[in-house]
Amino acid sequence: MFRDATFTDVDRLAASDACTGFVMDEDTFRAFYDRTARGVWAYLARVTGDRQMADDFLQETFYRFLRADATHDSEAHRRNSLYRIATNLARDARRRSLLRPTANVAGHDIEGVTAGDRPGAAERSADFSRAMSRLKPRERAMLWLAYAEGASHREIADVLGVRPGSLKSLLFRARHKLAGLLAGRESKHAGR
Amino acid sequence: MQAVECEFESEVLTAVLQSRWPERTDAALRAHVAGCAICSDVAAVAGVIENAREDMQADVAVPDSGRVWWLARVRARREAAKAAARPITATQLIAGACAVGLLGACFGATSAWFQSALRGVGVTLVEFDWAGELIAHGALILGMAAVLFLVPVAAWLAMRRE
Numbered sequence: 001m002f003r004d005a006t007f008t009d010v011d012r013l014a015a016s017d018a019c020t021g022f023v024m025d026e027d028t029f030r031a032f033y034d035r036t037a038r039g040v041w042a043y044l045a046r047v048t049g050d051r052q053m054a055d056d057f058l059q060e061t062f063y064r065f066l067r068a069d070a071t072h073d074s075e076a077h078r079r080n081s082l083y084r085i086a087t088n089l090a091r092d093a094r095r096r097s098l099l100r101p102t103a104n105v106a107g108h109d110i111e112g113v114t115a116g117d118r119p120g121a122a123e124r125s126a127d128f129s130r131a132m133s134r135l136k137p138r139e140r141a142m143l144w145l146a147y148a149e150g151a152s153h154r155e156i157a158d159v160l161g162v163r164p165g166s167l168k169s170l171l172f173r174a175r176h177k178l179a180g181l182l183a184g185r186e187s188k189h190a191g192r
Numbered sequence: 193m194q195a196v197e198c199e200f201e202s203e204v205l206t207a208v209l210q211s212r213w214p215e216r217t218d219a220a221l222r223a224h225v226a227g228c229a230i231c232s233d234v235a236a237v238a239g240v241i242e243n244a245r246e247d248m249q250a251d252v253a254v255p256d257s258g259r260v261w262w263l264a265r266v267r268a269r270r271e272a273a274k275a276a277a278r279p280i281t282a283t284q285l286i287a288g289a290c291a292v293g294l295l296g297a298c299f300g301a302t303s304a305w306f307q308s309a310l311r312g313v314g315v316t317l318v319e320f321d322w323a324g325e326l327i328a329h330g331a332l333i334l335g336m337a338a339v340l341f342l343v344p345v346a347a348w349l350a351m352r353r354e
Binding site for chain 1: 196197205229230232233234236237238240241242243244245247248249252254255257258260261263264265267268272
């Protein structure tokens with residue numbers, strides 16, 4: 001994919017020319033990327049459940065963001081656009097995997113790679129990953145945006161393309177399902 | 193109708209995110225959470241997700257912003273060059289077809305053998321029993337016509353998707 005791109009001398013010269021069609025200049029982009037990239041990667045990894053896919057989609061997300069013909073009036077608006085692009089990429093990948101079940105799109109499971117060094121972190125991470133994997137991708141995205149990213153209901157609705165009016169009840173159900181799974185209760189709605 | 197939000201939800205969330213839950217939270221809020229399905233779910237879920245976020249963000253190594261910017265610029269230039277080359281390719285195709293047509297016309301106008309052969313074909317076509325052949329080999333002719341139509345359409349669709 002994109003990260004496998006190789007450069008020729010012509011590419012290097014071409015890339016050094018003034019760049020057209022990007023929504024921001026290099027300095028602004030780099031500062032914005034440094035503020036958001038880890039969060040977007042974590043979101044993609046949680047929604048897709050695949051760290052390799054998260055790596056690929058991270059670059060694609062920022063590329064599409066740069067090329068989008070959009071004007072952003074605030075940092076929050078920019079972040080929303082970014083997460084919307086990431087959500088669409090993850091959704092498209094899931095649709096492709098449903099259409100072509102033989103394609104291995106979830107080969108690099110997120111479980112166990114996010115444990116960190118803290119005591120009990122490995123077990124906690126494994127339990128959480130297992131519980132999250134029982135949720136639907138949209139539920140995972142919704143919960144992550146709400147509780148890891150601190151997004152408002154309106155922002156979540158905007159990113160996921162759901163009606164703001166429906167969000168509260170959708171979030172309530174997803175949260176209840178995850179709480180049940182974490183507590184070891186089998187939710188009757190659990191599963192993809 | 194089942195309630196889907198609680199007025200104390202944000203208070204519980206704040207306590208969890210500030211690591212005050214449950215020990216350093218007032219007894220009234222703890223008592224509320226014990227009896228409120230919504231707040232108890234928030235308390236159970238928010239802390240776990242926050243911990244997972246911290247673990248992930250501490251461990252993940254994202255590519256350097258300069259590299260991402262560089263790759264994006266190279267890719268943008270490549271795509272721009274590709275898009276600019278597309279009309280040239282179409283023009284070259286049309287010019288090629290015109291040249292072949294012109295060559296064919298010149299050859300047809302100058303070659304006596306070709307003109308006699310063309311007349312022979314013309315006579316055959318005039319005398320050909322179209323109605324009879326169509327009735328006898330209708331299905332075959334229809335099939336061939338469909339293939340002749342479908343192949344270019346399929347090629348066009350495939351190229352458009354690319």
